[in-house]
Amino acid sequence: MRVRDFLLLVAVCLIWAFNNVLSKIIVSNWAIPPLFYVTMRFAVVAVVMLPWLLPMPRPAWRIVAIALCLGGGSFALLFMGLQTTSPSAAAIVLQLGVPFTMLLSVLMLGERIHWRRGIGIALTLIGVLIVTWRPGFALSHGLWLVAASAFAGAAGAVLMKQVDDVTPFRFQAWVGFVSVVALGLASATVETGQWTAAAAAGWPFAAAVLFTALVVSVGAHSVYYHLIQRYEANLLAPLTLMTPLGTIGLGVLITHDPFDLRMGIGGALAMIGVLIVALRRKPATELLVEREVR
Template identity: 45%
Template sequence: MAFRDFILLFAVCLVWGLNIVLSRWVVADVGVPPLFFAAVRFTGVALFLIPFLRPKPEDLKTLFLIALMIGSLNFALLFIGLTTAEASAAAVTGQLGVPISTLLSMAFLGETIGWRRGLGIMLAFAGVVLIAFDPGSFGISVGLLYIVASAFIGSVGGILMKRMAPVTGLQLQAWVGLFSFLPLFLFSYLFESNQIGSYIGAGWPVWLASLFAIVGVSIFGHGAFYTLLKRYDVSMISPLTLMTPIWGVIFGIVLLNEPITARLVLGAAISLSGVFVIAIRPNRRMPEAALGKKIGPGDS
């Protein structure tokens, strides 16, 4: 990989890692309702990317289902999870999209795996279980369960994408934004309160965080990522995207003062080792499985 392209991928992973920390801050510390915050994000994506709605894809019904999976449902679960889960733990847990995508490609696309990827899948889940389970209280983090559900839904969306003719990264973002914001606003109206007041009252830092998510993540991050996917093989890029959860952990500790625990460090090491093993092994039926949720709207 050319050095300038590595720097570009480095920047993309940094943006993704920072954004999950900012999102956690908005919905947990500031208290903006998570469904409403997700709806605002997708509204901005749809508005910014209006020119990319053309040409219209042929299979809009399948695209609508994909948008629900990698857009509305994915981000609803992610942001609800972030209201209680720490950003550093969520950044690692979100990487379960990689083993889940691999398992789904086995179930629905006929992919076969060897013992190495099988071991990687077990390690990825074992590390997350170690992070999520508190042996002191014999409890498990409900927030991280939402993150796992988000990873699963996003991976299902990736499987559905195999049924569609290829579209560009920004065109996919445009249609996901268009199909996602109304369902999110509807569910926010039904299940949340004081949405507009809390969002406006939060002031410019939250508005800036929204703009960062729209422009920095959905437009720059995913646009640059899809550009790199056209230049390089998935097997080269996917292991390098593990910089994303590393940045998520670092920013969570530095910006949100999240504690560094032995359980977090050991669980992250085990889980990310498993994800790395899966990422470097080829998936013939669904090469994008090694990228997990990044085949859709990204990690955050």
């Protein structure tokens, strides 16, 4: 992976990490119904990305499936889970996205996992588990929803690798459009008091929706969609483990969470694993292709 792309991915993970903290506040502290929150977020995305909506990528079923997995499905399940579980426990379960992505990329894309990358993945996962593990961990109803969110995100990422010649903005347009339709109907059917809760939260909720829509979805996710079109799915998946580390770091800065030796050791192991994955030597055939392109 090129240094510039690696730094872009670091920035994306930090934005996602802050969004995790913010989303917990929105659905828990402010009591905003999660499906309504996701609908409002993607409504902004759909409006901003409207000029890129047409023509519709083909086949239509695949772009709809990607939109449901990466957009409404993944986020709705995550935010529903955050209502009843802690961010640290959710961070552990979200790491299921790594083996999910690797398994699906092998089954659906025929990708292979080199032993050196496997070591980097293992070190990163061990480091994240050391940082985020808490005694008494149990897979509650909320964490099952988080696990389903991890699988939906992994499935969407792998499906995206099967789509050619679709720009990140067009992906965003369809993610926004499909998510608004699907989740808007779901929110109207199963949730109540949405607008009352939004009015009680006031302008901070409006600002949060704009941030998550414009900075997180349009900005960070567009960059990620661009990267996933350039690199293997099972290369990017372990690198996104920087997100839970960033979540913990921002928790220390914003909410003054304690930082102990266990967190330091786990963070160091995770970052070593990330570097091993990112700095993996390329096969000679890949280097030859790059020289021919240049």
